[in-house]
Amino acid sequence: MIDINTARERVMEQERLRPSPRQFSALWESGQSWRHAFEELVGAERARDTLFEQLVEAAQGFEARRDRLQQWLGGLKESLTWYGQLRNLLGKHQQKWNVDEQGRSLAPNDLFNHQALLDIRIISCQVRLTLIELEYLEYRRRADGGLAETDWRRIFSDLQQALREQATTYRQWYSQDMPEQFYAERLRWCERLSRIQRETFGLWVEHRNVDITNLRADMSALEHLMSAWRPAPIGGGSPLPVLLGVGVVIAVFIAFASSSGPSNNGVDLTPAPERAQVSATRVQAAALPAVDPQTLNADRQTLNEEGKQLLKQGQCEEAIQHFQAAFDANPSTHEAYEPLDNMAFCLYELGRVDEAIAKWQQALAIEPNSPDANAGLGMALYASGRREEGIAYYRTAIQLKADYANEDWLRTAALWSDRAINDSRELRTVTMP
Numbered sequence: 001m002i003d004i005n006t007a008r009e010r011v012m013e014q015e016r017l018r019p020s021p022r023q024f025s026a027l028w029e030s031g032q033s034w035r036h037a038f039e040e041l042v043g044a045e046r047a048r049d050t051l052f053e054q055l056v057e058a059a060q061g062f063e064a065r066r067d068r069l070q071q072w073l074g075g076l077k078e079s080l081t082w083y084g085q086l087r088n089l090l091g092k093h094q095q096k097w098n099v100d101e102q103g104r105s106l107a108p109n110d111l112f113n114h115q116a117l118l119d120i121r122i123i124s125c126q127v128r129l130t131l132i133e134l135e136y137l138e139y140r141r142r143a144d145g146g147l148a149e150t151d152w153r154r155i156f157s158d159l160q161q162a163l164r165e166q167a168t169t170y171r172q173w174y175s176q177d178m179p180e181q182f183y184a185e186r187l188r189w190c191e192r193l194s195r196i197q198r199e200t201f202g203l204w205v206e207h208r209n210v211d212i213t214n215l216r217a218d219m220s221a222l223e224h225l226m227s228a229w230r231p232a233p234i235g236g237g238s239p240l241p242v243l244l245g246v247g248v249v250i251a252v253f254i255a256f257a258s259s260s261g262p263s264n265n266g267v268d269l270t271p272a273p274e275r276a277q278v279s280a281t282r283v284q285a286a287a288l289p290a291v292d293p294q295t296l297n298a299d300r301q302t303l304n305e306e307g308k309q310l311l312k313q314g315q316c317e318e319a320i321q322h323f324q325a326a327f328d329a330n331p332s333t334h335e336a337y338e339p340l341d342n343m344a345f346c347l348y349e350l351g352r353v354d355e356a357i358a359k360w361q362q363a364l365a366i367e368p369n370s371p372d373a374n375a376g377l378g379m380a381l382y383a384s385g386r387r388e389e390g391i392a393y394y395r396t397a398i399q400l401k402a403d404y405a406n407e408d409w410l411r412t413a414a415l416w417s418d419r420a421i422n423d424s425r426e427l428r429t430v431t432m433p
Helices: 004-014 028-060 063-097 109-144 148-176 182-202 212-227 293-312 314-327 336-348 353-366 371-383 387-400 408-413 418-423 425-430
Strands: none
Touching: 004 028, 004 063, 028 063, 028 109, 028 353, 063 109, 063 212, 109 148, 109 182, 148 212, 182 212, 182 387, 212 353, 293 336, 293 371, 314 336, 336 353, 336 371, 336 418, 353 371, 371 418, 371 425, 387 425, 408 425, 418 425
């Protein structure tokens, strides 16, 4: 494996061979050597990232990890600067070519291919950079016993923005969704961050002077992000993206560059010149007619109450439909956590425990201080064998509302089912204040 600087020099050697209009270069080979040099550079950067993963994990203490992460971030920022300079060179070269009567560039396809690879690599590096920043915050959270939540949410928002731009960039260049290898690598990176969070949770579970509430909320937000790539692919293609939220509905695309760029599986992936003209332009959604928020809230409340009545009657399948409709009526409002919490109890009652856990996590991502969702999730995790996590969530529920330690109250006021009460009985005993 060559080093990054040598790989960059090889790319620039090939770039200097790029022919201008009315020029011919026997050494250019339609840009194949340029692409090979670019792939070598991406491979060298991947090796660097793997090395830093190992160095960060091997470091002892927060300060040592902080230093390694800062070095890693510095390397990524340097890469972004270099790629930006290369993109400027390609842009200047494109300007040398004439345009046709429709205003499309007459530059050769190899130039568009190279611009596509470069654009996708740049946004992928930006995604990776935000994930490393989140990793730094997770280690700082562990060292300090808490974290300014605005810091984590700000970087997480930056990540979401980068993910959307990555998905948009790929589709603008290739007119199709990203291939499956992207999803596998994204999941690996997010699971690395999730593992750090779980380790912190395990260290904190018996402590009371730490901010475990915000940690759980951030764990839930990340879990929703990862759940988008876990369902089986649809029709052999990429997993269906899932829109989930932390207070709002978020688009969940994370992207990392593949070492060889987009693969060609019998589909023409040559970027069209007209797409090249708009590659840096975000696709604007069509304007929708304004909807009265009060009307949406009224619909949500009505559907949620109808679902609760069905749940009381044991009609869980029908209740789920009402709770889902209540959530869909206005998913961006804070109160949207209520139908999610109710839906989770229905799913649990039907024995669909994993789905119930996911819904409770989604509810807590919106409202971390919901005692009912904390109690429900704690019960489901405890019953699933994840006892330490279950205890922590149920203990939080009791801290928020002491009645969750009272079986009679759960049955008469909270309307918990016999199954939920029985499954949580041992948990209430071990979490009793």
